[in-house]
Amino acid sequence: MIDKFKSAFKEEAFELLSNLEDIFLELESHPLDLELINAAFRAIHTVKGSSGMFGYDTISAFTHEVETALDHCRDGTLSVTTELIGLTLKARDHIRRLLDFEEPVPGEIIAEGEALLARLLAYIAKAGPEAMASAPAATAATPNGKEASAKKAGNAPAPVPGESETYRVRFRPKSGIFRDGTKVLNLLEEISGLGQAENYPDTSMIPELDSLDPESCYCTWDSVLTTTGGENEIHDVFIFVADQAEIGIERIDIASRINPGAGTKRLGEILVERGAVSGEALREALSSQKRLGEVLVEKHIVSKPQIESALMEQEHLKKVHERGEGVAATIRVASDKLDALVDLVGELVTLQARLQQTALGLKDAAISSITEQFERLISQLRDNTMSIRMLPIGSTFNKFRRVVRDLSSELGKEAELVAEGADTELDKTVIERLGDPLVHIIRNSLDHGIELPEAREKAGKSRMGTIKLAAKHSGASVLIQVSDDGRGLDRDAIRNKAIERGLLQPGQELQDKELYNLIFEPNFSTAKVITTVSGRGVGMDVVKREIDLLGGSVQLDTARGKGMTVTLKIPLTLAIIDGLLVRIDREFFVIPLSSVDGCIEMTKTELSTRGERRIIEYRGELVPYVSLRKHFDSSGEEPGIEQIVIATAHDARVGFVVDQVVGDYQTVIKPLGRMFRDVEGISGATILGDGTVALVLDVNRLASMVQREAGRKLAAGA
């Protein structure tokens, strides 16, 4: 029983720590964002409380000190710096490591933690002297800290101070405010900085241009702010302009929080509360058919800006409300339960194929109709189940942000990671296997692509390099692009290296694309100096292999001096796919439908006139093809008319000659197992309706094999 709670605790802690990493990294770029600091504090506070509760005293004690540091940040006695972020990130990593141990934690790990804390305390002593004086807890070394936190953990978790509240802020500056040198924009920015804020300017008072006095202020502002800071913080913003403006600060009672069923406030309620309209006028307006806002404006009861301002508030409250709601709308499920569900659905799909086959043989209308309905349901069930396993790829992006941060400082470079399309969804298993290849690509970009700050300045670029990570859907695939604005690939260096490695003859010319693809060859590196990061030529070939295994493809684009883009094309899922069932002799194969372009027929006579030229015209393009019968050493005679399935592999088309294209097939992919590890061109197997096994083709690998063999044949012939 305890174990169950412990594992729930760990799961929660992993998630909190992963969030914490995000928050810290975000905080580095927005060091003044109080909301972020509060979020970090809350996360660490929760870890501290629950770790103490489950007997992880070491974690609890360690976390206590980190919490203290964050508390100083909250009360403003310690400012957020890159150095502090570095330390807290390390502390986070340490907590993550501690979670792998049970009490008692090995001495050397504790020692590491104490060393880290010593650095943190030293930093606080240096950067926040006030903090040291006012917080004796910080001076207490780990053993005492342990005691203190253990006490605290016994009680129910204390309410975190600074629960967020929403305020309505009215700012009506007098027209002469500019003459005093007050920057109104700064005030508004300060308000926005306090939390989640929406500002609405009322510009209705601005006169025609000829009567406008440029030194007067005609605008007023309404803001809605959700903050943990409290009312006084808002007053503080306006402290120097109190006699220059009319300031109104009101707390909005979010009824929805007390009574979640009530939903968000209606526009009328807000207007009445604001005193913009009386309840009577509102009721009168409501009796007409038009939208409330329009009616009120038409009747000149309120002005248009007032309506818009109120609508903004409504929108804001809705957002705040939704954020609260979102938590309750999801449930946490162990991932192996999901995997089991996917397996079961897979079995159902297989069984359904059998049912269909049987029904076809029975030729019974009643059974056929049931089978059809059954198929529709199962197909929906399949899609729904697969969608449960879909995760936004953004969950892995944070890891990469950290990689960029750590590696760039190690290399003495300046770089930031910009992510796009973080909410693009992919099967969990695919995301898990994408992590390593992406890390390799990003490291490669940082090491080879991004130049040192001085070199970048000389080249007319900003000191800070940018690595962009973008993901988006494209049919049944996801495109993931990693681009940098570094120096790009060096064509000549790659060429020379290829000749040196014997991959290229000295006189041989290659298309740019083919040449660049050589960096995916094993042990290929043009780095002159071997660093800890790269230069040993491991990496890009690993990327290629992993992506191939996922059934995806890799493409490279580069411009000298401008940067490089690596594009990965990955199938959405690996477990159940739509396939095209084909037959060769008595053997069945499945080609993933996502890579199929089309099918064409080819007669024997056509074949013979073509002779050895294994090329066919398809939509105005010459496409090389391969006979799967020959390639797989199948027995039997070729039929009079063969069919060619045109597929896309590595961004090029290739044709596969088969005896017959049978049709679409929902394919539950089963692994072939380790014994068939060295078999190329087959990515798995599936069970057909009659219970026999069909093999699933690995189109990318097959295409490469075809190319390789064609090249060898050419070399032998020449």
Place this chain on the structure above:
Amino acid sequence: MESEQSGRYLAFDLGGRLYAIEVERVEVVLESAAITRVPRAQSHLRGVINYRGAVIPVVDLRIRFGEGETATGEGTSIVVLQVSYGGEKVTIGMLADSVREVIDMQIDAIEDAPRIGSRIDDSLISGVGEYNGDFIVLLDIDEAFKAEASAEAR
């Protein structure tokens, strides 16, 4: 190694010789199953079959022993059993010309056994016994895959 052991074994014919394997390893004996050939796989891997919804390999030990291919047809059985492959338990199907029965017998360790005039590598034999007056060879089936698994690791 103990000089003798006794237990329950499954006896089967393969290439005109009698073999035995420990009965605990055997999950089931399939009378017939459609084997799907895997092109370009190692020759002793005859293909894959559907075994209770999973896809498992079918091995032909005769090819592994270098004695030619086992003919598949009437009477050919597939013995589904667990082997240790590179430290992992793997379920495989093994072709047998025919399966006899489960027997209790005593196995003499290989050191004590007379030469049986087999071309089979001694390392694949963990002992010999007597069954109805004939020699019966106890196979060390894990050993048969050891070399392969370690070759893969390399």
